[in-house]
Amino acid sequence: MPFEIVHWVSEANPRTIVDGTYGGGGHTRLLRDVLPDDGASNLPSPLVIGMDRDPSVIQRDDVPGGPGSDPKVELFLGSYEKAPAALAHCDRTHADAFVLDLGLSSDQLADRDRGFSFTLPDAELDLRFDPESDLPAHQWLAFHGEKEIADAIYQFGEERFSRRIARQICLRAKERSPVKTVGDLVEICRRCVPRSKNHDIHPATRTFQALRIVVNDELGILERTLASAADWIAPGGRIAAISFHSLEDRIVKNAFRNDDRWEILTKKPLRPSEEEVRENPRSRSAKLRVAMRKADVSGGLPGRPPL
């Protein structure tokens, strides 16, 4: 929903935008054009800060105008949770807009070494956005017991057959042939998960989603970031988040509802048009929610009479 993002963000007349999930840079390129041209002396220079956890994304040389060559774009390697540090590095305390496009990019899906795609069975089951962080998914499976694995697949994948799958994963480990590749896990899921009625969901979809969420702490990062975002988004500023499954969407919805510093601008989540889904089938489950940071109410300390 790139044009919806541009619409909602531009309404805030932003000078500083954080694109927390840079990916292929599509949003950053569009958001850059929303910025004013001027470098008014007493205001911070117009800037999009692009962040991504994946070093291969940030080090690519096809970023807008080449790395370091566009004065309106700064890229940071790291989780969007560190947005306040990226802002401080650029000599600013607040952003006027914060954009999140959660999940993984098409480039990551196509990468033969990451294990994100079921169509590459020989790939190691890694599933990390940042290959330097924590454990790849196959090691996470090796270090956890059947119950923990089943609980994670159920909680983060909403997979009804989580116990069967976890049992098979642990059986393989006992037989000294632990799950190591995408193909190993897909084969287990095929045996444990009956085909869906319309055959529209691959039997491994939910399990892979669960493991990706676990190894990247995706929901924890989202929850913590949204809980503190009103501290560093300027009054009148916007937050726009695109989520791809119900667990993410629930976190976004509740974060906006539970903090009265946000005014919700999209009463219902926005969905991609039929045309966008035709062009990009992966967008079919996307939901966009937008909120505005309300102006601070100055009332002194609670219970204290006004001076």
Ligand SMILES: C[S@@+](CC[C@H](N)C(=O)[O-])C[C@H]1O[C@@H](n2cnc3c(N)ncnc32)[C@H](O)[C@@H]1O
């Ligand atoms: C769907 S893609 C974003 C696509 C991007 N909006 C574009 O227009 O090309 C999601 C990106 O978010 C990144 N990502 C996931 N979790 C992240 C996090 N906690 N912090 C920063 N980037 C993250 C992934 O590495 C991936 O590159």
